[in-house]
Amino acid sequence: QAHLVESGGGLVKPGGSLRLSCAPSGFTFSDYYMSWIRQAPGRGLEWVSYITHNGRSHQSADSVKGRFTISRDNTNNALYLQMNGLTDDDTAVYYCAREVRGHYFVFDLWGQGAPVSVSS
Amino acid sequence: DIQMTQSPSSLSASVGDRVTITCRASQSVRSNLNWYQQRPGKVPKLLIYGGSTLQSGVPTRFSGSGGGTDFTLTISSLQSEDFATYFCQQSYSLPSFGGGTKIEI
Numbered sequence: 722q723a724h725l726v727e728s729g730g731g732l733v734k735p736g737g738s739l740r741l742s743c744a745p746s747g748f749t750f751s752d753y754y755m756s757w758i759r760q761a762p763g764r765g766l767e768w769v770s771y772i773t774h775n776g777r778s779h780q781s782a783d784s785v786k787g788r789f790t791i792s793r794d795n796t797n798n799a800l801y802l803q804m805n806g807l808t809d810d811d812t813a814v815y816y817c818a819r820e821v822r823g824h825y826f827v828f829d830l831w832g833q834g835a836p837v838s839v840s841s
Numbered sequence: 842d843i844q845m846t847q848s849p850s851s852l853s854a855s856v857g858d859r860v861t862i863t864c865r866a867s868q869s870v871r872s873n874l875n876w877y878q879q880r881p882g883k884v885p886k887l888l889i890y891g892g893s894t895l896q897s898g899v900p901t902r903f904s905g906s907g908g909g910t911d912f913t914l915t916i917s918s919l920q921s922e923d924f925a926t927y928f929c930q931q932s933y934s935l936p937s938f939g940g941g942t943k944i945e946i
Contacts, residue, residue, distance in 0.1 A: 766928055766938040826932035827875050831884040
């Protein structure tokens with residue numbers, strides 16, 4: 722059965738950095754586009770970044786552009802989100818999500834989420 | 842950016858009720874509209890994609906319709922496990938989500 726497991730969340734001061742990781746299992750990771758999606762406490766969902774199956778192309782939301790970087794390691798089956806210059810507005814649960822093959826930005830598999838709290 | 846607006850933001854319903862949620866896009870997304878269910882404390886779950894295609898394993902009481910800018914999610918007969926928050930999401934361009942509709946008892 723396919724799964725995604727995030728790690729690396731935690732408490733960080735404003736201006737600080739964190740790197741989130743996502744470990745896939747039960748499917749061929751290198752076949753799939755992947756995204757990070759976040760959900761602030763009691764709020765809705767916000768797409769953050771996506772990366773193609775081979776890592777050659779990626780894009781981020783304007784709210785994190787220049788601060789967050791998505792990457793992947795298909796050899797070691799891992800997805801990453803490097804987050805720099807964190808602000809209070811970045812406080813959220815961060816989900817990694819798999820896209821349905823052939824359907825851009827349709828997310829059929831989600832991890833349990835990594836909580837990130839930005840506070841002084 | 843495409844803005845997604847859901848209505849209502851919350852509703853009260855009973856088991857067995859027929860429930861309809863609407864989602865409007867700020868510009869046409871053609872049929873690239875998806876629906877997710879999020880139960881309290883749980884991860885979002887894909888219900889419908891492409892406006893009307895039921896994801897594998899999702900009960901047939903869920904259905905989606907619409908196109909262009911206006912879409913609906915219908916639950917034909919509400920079950921206890923359906924009390925949750927529902928989000929629409931456009932996948933026509935860089936994704937954006939609606940604010941959610943919470944179905945309460």
